Amino acid sequence: MPELPEVEVVRRGLAEHVVGRSVVAVEVRNARSVRRHLAGPVDFVDRLTRRRVDAARRRGKYLWLALDDGSAVLGHLGMSGQLLVQPATAPDETHLRVRLVLDSGVQLRFVDQRMFGGLSMSEDGAALPSEIAHIAPDPFDPAFGDDLFATRIRRRRTGLKRALLDQRLISGVGNIYADEGLWLARLHYARPTETLTRVEVARVLGGVRAVMSSALSQGGTSFDALYVDINGRSGYFDRSLQVYGRDGQPCRRCRTPIRRDPFMNRSSYTCPRCQPRPRRARW
Numbered sequence: 019m020p021e022l023p024e025v026e027v028v029r030r031g032l033a034e035h036v037v038g039r040s041v042v043a044v045e046v047r048n049a050r051s052v053r054r055h056l057a058g059p060v061d062f063v064d065r066l067t068r069r070r071v072d073a074a075r076r077r078g079k080y081l082w083l084a085l086d087d088g089s090a091v092l093g094h095l096g097m098s099g100q101l102l103v104q105p106a107t108a109p110d111e112t113h114l115r116v117r118l119v120l121d122s123g124v125q126l127r128f129v130d131q132r133m134f135g136g137l138s139m140s141e142d143g144a145a146l147p148s149e150i151a152h153i154a155p156d157p158f159d160p161a162f163g164d165d166l167f168a169t170r171i172r173r174r175r176t177g178l179k180r181a182l183l184d185q186r187l188i189s190g191v192g193n194i195y196a197d198e199g200l201w202l203a204r205l206h207y208a209r210p211t212e213t214l215t216r217v218e219v220a221r222v223l224g225g226v227r228a229v230m231s232s233a234l235s236q237g238g239t240s241f242d243a244l245y246v247d248i249n250g251r252s253g254y255f256d257r258s259l260q261v262y263g264r265d266g267q268p269c270r271r272c273r274t275p276i277r278r279d280p281f282m283n284r285s286s287y288t289c290p291r292c293q294p295r296p297r298r299a300r301w
Contacts, residue, residue: 020095020099021192021195022078022079023230025076025079026076029074029075029081032074032081032103032126036071036074036083036103036126038070039121039122040068040069040071041067041068041069041121042119042120043067044063044067044118045063045116045119046059046062046115047117048115048116048133050133051133051135051136052136054092054137054138054149061139062139066091066139069085069086069089070085071085072084072086075146077150077189078153078154078156078185078190079095079189079190079192080093080147080153081094082140084143084144088144089140089141089142089144090143091137092143093136093137094135094136095130096130098132098134099129099136101126101127103125103126104124104127105123106123111127114129115133154185156188157191157223157226157227158230164220167187167188167219168219171211172211172212175210176211177299178200178209178210178211178300179197179281179286180300182222191226193286195230197262197286197287197288198225198229198259199222199225199228201261201288201289201293203218203221204221206293206295206296206299207281207288208301210296210300261276261289264287265277265285269292272292274289274290274292276288276289277290
């Protein structure tokens with residue numbers, strides 16, 4: 019699933035090519051892609067048509083387009099969703115689900131192969147849609163407080179990686195960047211959060227910020243053709259991954275083979291030497 023860097027790459031593209039434009043027509047080609055808009059596809063089309071896009075915003079892994087009437091189009095890419103800016107002459111993508119025609123003549127297309135993502139309208143959601151108000155700020159958000167995060171995570175009785183994946187505590191961090199950030203911080207994913215010092219929490223935040231900043235500079239991580247920016251270009255950060263997906267390969271810091279463990283129906287990757295397993299592990 020796309021994480022903060024991949025979603026931020028899309029947001030920046032939308033800010034460049036869509037903000038300031040008006041929507042002159044909307045086509046919902048598959049109602050499942052607007053299923054979170056409970057009023058239905060017809061209402062979705064009516065609310066969005068003739069609206070001007072004033073801003074492209076993000077919280078964690080969610081995107082929204084703020085509209086001139088104070089509402090917003092809220093989007094989540096899910097496992098395979100793409101927001102593509104295309105000329106009107108471009109052939110329709112196989113998995114095209116929603117089409118927005120802009121007054122510039124270009125189209126904003128929501129393409130989704132696996133249908134886990136979707137779009138919806140959020141009334142009065144231009145500043146922050148109420149549907150995602152429970153999601154915590156991400157580590158780059160000015161509203162994110164390092165001291166508050168340290169206090170909250172040290173009060174938990176859970177594993178460190180599980181806490182990093184809790185979008186109510188910190189948003190935007192997924193499986194890839196949790197593993198990469200913890201490798202930079204030299205901490206194991208099963209470290210009990212109540213045993214962390216504030217210095218260690220600062221190391222974790224520093225590692226997460228560093229790896230996501232690097233990923234942003236390279237367009238995010240693209241493991242297949244589904245992870246692309248609004249122009250369909252892949253990111254290249256997968257070439258810079260230190261542990262994720264590298265089980266059995268040597269750690270680039272100490273040459274110890276990387277270890278893969280099952281974790282929450284996914285996998286966790288660590289260096290056994292750089293990130294020793296705690297005696298009392300929490301999953």
